[in-house]
Amino acid sequence: MTSDAEPIVVLGGGLAGLTAAFDLHRAGRDVEVHEASDRFGGKIASSPVGDRLVDAGADAFLARVPQGKALCEQLGLTDQLTSPVAPVPAYLHRAGKLRPLPEATMLGVPTDLDALAASGTVSTEAVARAGLDLTLPATSTEGDISVGAYFRQRLGDEITERLLDPMIGGINASDIDRLSLQSASPQLAAAAGRHRSIIEGVRELRASLGAALGSGNSAPVFHGLTGGTASIIDALVDHLPTDRLHLTSPSLLPGTGPTVVATPAPAAAELLATVAPRTSALLAQIEYASVAQVTVELPTSAVDPVLDASGILFPRVDGMIITACTWFSTKWQHYARPDSVLLRMTSGRFGDRRALELDDETLTATLLGELQTVIDIADQPFAVRVHRWFDALPQYVPGHAQRVADIFTTLAEEAPHITLAGAAYRGIGIPATIQSGHDAAEVVLANG
Ligand SMILES: Cc1cc2nc3c(=O)[nH]c(=O)nc-3n(C[C@H](O)[C@H](O)[C@H](O)COP(=O)(O)OP(=O)(O)OC[C@H]3O[C@@H](n4cnc5c(N)ncnc54)[C@H](O)[C@@H]3O)c2cc1C
Numbered sequence: 001m002t003s004d005a006e007p008i009v010v011l012g013g014g015l016a017g018l019t020a021a022f023d024l025h026r027a028g029r030d031v032e033v034h035e036a037s038d039r040f041g042g043k044i045a046s047s048p049v050g051d052r053l054v055d056a057g058a059d060a061f062l063a064r065v066p067q068g069k070a071l072c073e074q075l076g077l078t079d080q081l082t083s084p085v086a087p088v089p090a091y092l093h094r095a096g097k098l099r100p101l102p103e104a105t106m107l108g109v110p111t112d113l114d115a116l117a118a119s120g121t122v123s124t125e126a127v128a129r130a131g132l133d134l135t136l137p138a139t140s141t142e143g144d145i146s147v148g149a150y151f152r153q154r155l156g157d158e159i160t161e162r163l164l165d166p167m168i169g170g171i172n173a174s175d176i177d178r179l180s181l182q183s184a185s186p187q188l189a190a191a192a193g194r195h196r197s198i199i200e201g202v203r204e205l206r207a208s209l210g211a212a213l214g215s216g217n218s219a220p221v222f223h224g225l226t227g228g229t230a231s232i233i234d235a236l237v238d239h240l241p242t243d244r245l246h247l248t249s250p251s252l253l254p255g256t257g258p259t260v261v262a263t264p265a266p267a268a269a270e271l272l273a274t275v276a277p278r279t280s281a282l283l284a285q286i287e288y289a290s291v292a293q294v295t296v297e298l299p300t301s302a303v304d305p306v307l308d309a310s311g312i313l314f315p316r317v318d319g320m321i322i323t324a325c326t327w328f329s330t331k332w333q334h335y336a337r338p339d340s341v342l343l344r345m346t347s348g349r350f351g352d353r354r355a356l357e358l359d360d361e362t363l364t365a366t367l368l369g370e371l372q373t374v375i376d377i378a379d380q381p382f383a384v385r386v387h388r389w390f391d392a393l394p395q396y397v398p399g400h401a402q403r404v405a406d407i408f409t410t411l412a413e414e415a416p417h418i419t420l421a422g423a424a425y426r427g428i429g430i431p432a433t434i435q436s437g438h439d440a441a442e443v444v445l446a447n448g
Helices: 015-026 067-074 113-119 124-134 147-155 157-172 186-194 198-209 230-238 265-271 277-283 360-371 400-414 430-446
Strands: 008-011 031-034 046-049 052-055 091-094 097-100 222-225 259-261 288-299 311-313 322-327 340-347 383-394 418-420
Touching: 008 015, 015 031, 015 230, 015 259, 015 430, 046 288, 046 383, 052 340, 067 222, 067 430, 091 157, 113 124, 124 147, 124 157, 124 198, 147 157, 147 186, 147 198, 157 311, 157 322, 186 198, 259 430, 265 277, 277 400, 288 360, 322 360, 340 360, 360 383, 400 418, 418 430
Parallel strands: 008 031, 008 259, 091 311, 259 418
Antiparallel strands: 046 052, 091 097, 288 340, 288 383, 311 322, 322 340
16 A cells, blocks of 8 residues: 655654654555665664674663564564673672672662672662661652652662662763653652562562563573664665665755654754744753763783673762773673674763763773773773764653653644654663654554
8 A cells, every 4th residue: 555645754764763664664655764964873873893893872772672672573683683691790890899780680779688788889888778778768759750869768879879870870871860760760660659668669570570680690681683783774774665765864844744753852853943833942951961982892811801791880979981881792792702802981971071072092091091990901902993972862851751741742733744753752772762663653654
């Protein structure tokens, strides 16, 4: 079934826009994609490090949320699906030492205080303070609350800053004291709503999700692709008609036909300024964090220890520029080589632009220098890639869900032929972004 009507226009050729276009094309609709830059994929990209292509953005997606795996299956990428193989999920930096992230945690929330004490990730006073969570009166999450405000009350400052911040704050490149509990971690918010004690709430959650959660055990927590997450983008592009895909084709003002705006929120605000000014003003309020990453390949013989984990997290409270180091060659079997290790160091958080202000050489030296507080590195890397992601990650501040509801309601009033998709709204991860593309396509199809 092919419609004679004018093509459906998708503005933005990242994961959300291409997923919406894919669904619409499969439904027999004529759809064209306009992407401002010279490549598709947006925040998903691979580029060379030495003689290999390595993910420059997302390298994994949550396995328990079905949309990522389901899209890979639809696109014929099942053979490429893989999962991290590291024996230890991650280490945390504390006082110049590496401490294993306790097994019994979820997004940094400990569920076994003895195991937490044994891990050495926090002081004994912090463990004792966390124990108060079991007896303290309930903390209200009414009307949304920041991750920081909630966990400081339940578990104390130290655990909030040393466990919650590197996990939830790190994933979102956020300041946890202005990160919405409800929007950034709906599962923790639901557990907080159901239970007086968050430790008990997360124990129940872990039990219901299965023992694998956050522990690297039997069922995989994450999936990746042996060809990198950019394989999803390549496959989506391959499934769409070439003559309907337009690169370097920015700032088309939406016409009167059905349109999916799948750009980041600031670009959406600009695109909608005339046609939907109230929506545009709400979109402009969504702020973004920028990040910079340095990926290096080093001789194995020059690195001690060669990590047995997916990576290292560096709590913001330590004041370092590095926020995380993903140990690609241990995390992913397909990057393992006997003679070299492959590491990706990340920097940049909302409110911390120090990394962005350094030139490539200084940034590389600074991040390697900080990594050397916990890993001996006796030689120079033989391959280096610096990647800067400006305005990379939308910041879900308290009240974000209400703002998003207002955006969608206002847009339906101002310009019902336009719908929105993308990471700015109901989840920044790959599965949620895919779902936003599916949702946008469904709205367009429902409108005829
Ligand atoms: C460094 C980094 C690491 C990440 N790691 C992970 C991870 O491991 N796991 C995970 O699940 N998620 C991860 N994410 C999040 C996830 O990758 C993104 O949230 C998601 O890919 C965003 O997709 P999108 O389509 O919403 O937006 P984008 O990827 O930003 O795509 C929007 C597109 O719109 C285009 N555009 C802008 N303006 C216009 C215009 N006027 N006209 C036309 N086109 C325009 C842009 O060029 C871009 O291509 C990571 C993100 C970053 C930045």
